[in-house]
Amino acid sequence: MKSGMTGPYSISSPRGEDRESYIRAVLRAVKPGGHVIVATFAEDGPENCSGLPVMRYSADGLHAEFGAPFRLLRQESEEHHTPFGTVQKFIYCLCRKEAN
Numbered sequence: 001m002k003s004g005m006t007g008p009y010s011i012s013s014p015r016g017e018d019r020e021s022y023i024r025a026v027l028r029a030v031k032p033g034g035h036v037i038v039a040t041f042a043e044d045g046p047e048n049c050s051g052l053p054v055m056r057y058s059a060d061g062l063h064a065e066f067g068a069p070f071r072l073l074r075q076e077s078e079e080h081h082t083p084f085g086t087v088q089k090f091i092y093c094l095c096r097k098e099a100n
Contacts, residue, residue, distance in 0.1 A: 042089040070095040
């Protein structure tokens with residue numbers, strides 16, 4: 001199935017235009033009743049990854065990026081243990097696009 005998303009995209013990018021581009025692509029690609037799973041750094045996650053600054057989110061904050069067309073169905077947190085012995089906290093959100 002072709003999604004129409006041409007990426008790469010990053011919701012974790014601190015650059016607003018990157019996040020906005022990703023969100024526009026999701027809004028176009030996901031049909032009403034469709035689902036999206038988004039994973040990104042949790043609000044208590046790292047401030048940088050591979051030397052680059054990142055955005056951090058709570059489940060509500062991440063859901064707010066996508067707005068009213070989506071309903072937050074479920075959220076999960078994860079502590080990822082890196083090969084370097086550090087912990088990176090992530091948030092996963094499952095959302096469904098509602099009918100217009």
